[in-house]
Structures are given as C-alpha cells and as structure tokens.
Amino acid sequence: MLQKFYPNVHEAVADVFNGAVVMVGGFGESGSPIELIHALIDQGARDLTVVSNNCGSGEVGLAALFKAGRVRKIICSFPRTANSTVFPELYRAGKCELELTPQGTLAERIRAGGAGIPGFYTPTAVGTPLAEGKEVRTFNGRPYILEHALRADFALIKGRAADTHGNVVYNKTARNFGPIMAMAAEITIVQAQRVVPAGEIDPETVVTPGIFVQRVVEVALPAHESELIKAGATYP
Template structure:
C-alpha cells in the first residue's frame, strides 16, 4: 500500500545531509513552508545550497535558516528587500555565496530540470554580467543566453491538502514555485494543512500528482488532531 504520510516534521527532514541542495517554495512568505524550515534548523544540516525566489523575510522561515548560518550558497532572483537583513549581513561579510537569477529564468530552469530538458535559450540577461561565461546565440536576429536546469536533492514545499499517495492541491498564490520544485528534486517533501482520504481530491483540481512527491506531513489543526 502506498502511503507517503510521515508522522512528524522531524521525520520528514531527517535525511537532509550537510551540503545538500534544497529548493524551498514560496514567494516571500506566501507558500513558504515555515514549519519544515524550522524542522530543518532543528535537524542541524549545514553548508546547504538553497534555491528560492528571495533571501528571507524578517526573522522567520528562510531568514531564520540564514541566521543560523546553515546556508553556504543561495540561488534566487530577489535577494535584497527592506527586511532581508540576515542575508545582507552574511553577504557583506563574505559568508554566503549568491547566484542571482532573473525570476523568469529561475522558474524555467527549475521547470527544465523537472521536465528533463537539457537547457534553453533566453534573451533575459544577454549583455549583462549575468551572461558572463555562458553560451550565447543569435536566433532570428535576437541575441539569447543559454541557461542550464536547476536540480535539487530535496524540495520543501507547502500545499493546502494532500492524500496518502502524495497528490497535492494549493491555496491560490501559495502555489507559486511548489509544483515545479516538486518535479525538479529527487525528494519532494510537502507540508499540508490537512490530509484527505483517497478520492476526496477532484482529479481535475490536483496540481501536483503524487508521482512527484515522496513525503507528506500534516501541520496545524490536522497535525494536532492526529497527535491527540
């Protein structure tokens, strides 16, 4: 019987090793798997490469992971904002490596990994520092830069609901990077607000099929109910 539900956040992240590449879903705080990130901090893995849209907000979630100095490198499109002070401090001190990727390129590089595509040409970044050392090509009179896929060992994502097969649905814009990250990682770990019975999710509404998800863990009211 296929059952991808794990009993705790601790169990969900237990095999994330030092030096792993971890994708973390979310657009700012929308869709950020905060509970999984907290479990990763408690777990203690270090020297991580993190792939995320930005570089943390305030003191929680990804920002807390940075503050704990567990991240060696971050790949993101929007590293600086008013409350990204932990990233700013680490970067200015030379204690973290940054790979800056335009947002559209970031999403497509992740999608390419999940789709098994070897790379793609994009006009974004041509003629800038972001194109240095990369192949360029003229196509139909326009200049393009070759970008490679972004793969990961793990993806931590947040969904609204899931079943024991790993099928997931999301809440509105909290969907953002979650579906493509689940496809691009060797092990996708999803935190959900509730776990439902098989067949309860409308097949037409399932965004991430269970084939791309290896672990599901309930948080919030669902987790408290199960714990009781």
C-alpha cells in the same frame, strides 16, 4: 500501500544531509513552508545550497536558516525584501555565496530540471551583467543565452491539501514555485493544512500530481512569516 504520509515535520526532514541542494518554495511569505524550514534548522544539516526566490524576512523561516549558518550558497532572484537583514549581513561578510538569476530564468531552470531538459536558450538578460560568461546563440536574428537546468536533493513545499498519494492543491498565490520544485527534486516534502485519504481530491483539480511528491505531512495551522515578525518571534 504507498508510504508517503509522515507523522511530523521532524521525521519528514530527518535525512537531509550536509551539502544537500534544497529547493524551498514560496514568494516572500506566500507559500513559505515555515514549519518544514524550522524542522530543518532543528535537524542540523549544514553547507546547504538553497534554491528559493528570496532569502526570508526577520529571523524566522528561511531567514532563520541563514541566521543559523546552515546555508553555503543561495540561488535566487531577489535576495532582499522589507525586513530582510540576515542575508545582507552574511553576504557582505563573505559568509554566503549568491547566484543571482532572473526570476523567470530561475523558474524555467527549475522546470527544465524536473522535465529532463539539461539547458535552454532564453532572451532574458541578454546584454546585461547576468549574461556574462554565458554562451550566446542567435535564433531568427535574435540573441539568446544558454541557461542550465537546476535539480535538487530535496524540495520543501507548502500546500493547502495533499492526499496520501502525494497529490497537492495550493492556496491562491502560494502556489508559486511549488509545482516546479516538486518536479525538480529527488525527494519532495509537502506540508499541507490537510492530509486526506486518496480519492478525496478530485483528480480534475490536482495541481501537482503525486508522482512528483515523496512525502506529505500535515501542518494544520501554519504560521505566517509577517505575523511571527510582528509578534517579535525568532527561531530557534
């Protein structure tokens, strides 16, 4: 009997430790696992290295994790968005380290980490400030830079449905980083609107196979970042 089903978000994140590397799915609010992030804030782990495309908006979800002072370093491609003030303030005050990575390089570093590939050469960013200090190698007359894979201790991901074996399907463009982060983390935690018995999701439609998922927890009515911000919400 697989024990992947967790009764609530708090138990699902209970063992996140100080200094952990945590991948957080989402592109803007789409696919952001807000309830898992809020549970992580409650849980208290600090000195985290977060891997996520953005740094959140307002003072809920990912931005609230920054606001609570739990993030030592962020690896991302676009740390500012509309309504994002928390990270810029921390960054300017020297309280959070930023590793800026082009979006496709970020995705491929994560995919490579999950696929057992330690590094790869990419044409992206050649000749730009983001290539400084990186090995350059020429293939077929074109220069490429060496990028290193990313792995994580935990990944927090939002799905539409998951089964008790950890198979996941997503909602529209909320899929974004979910499938690759699930591959790259030791412990992948999925919050899904429905957790169903094994067999209810057609194997032909599974997007993330259960081997990449260690924990599933049902969050039937997940909050949307934009709606929380509109309502003036902050967390905690």
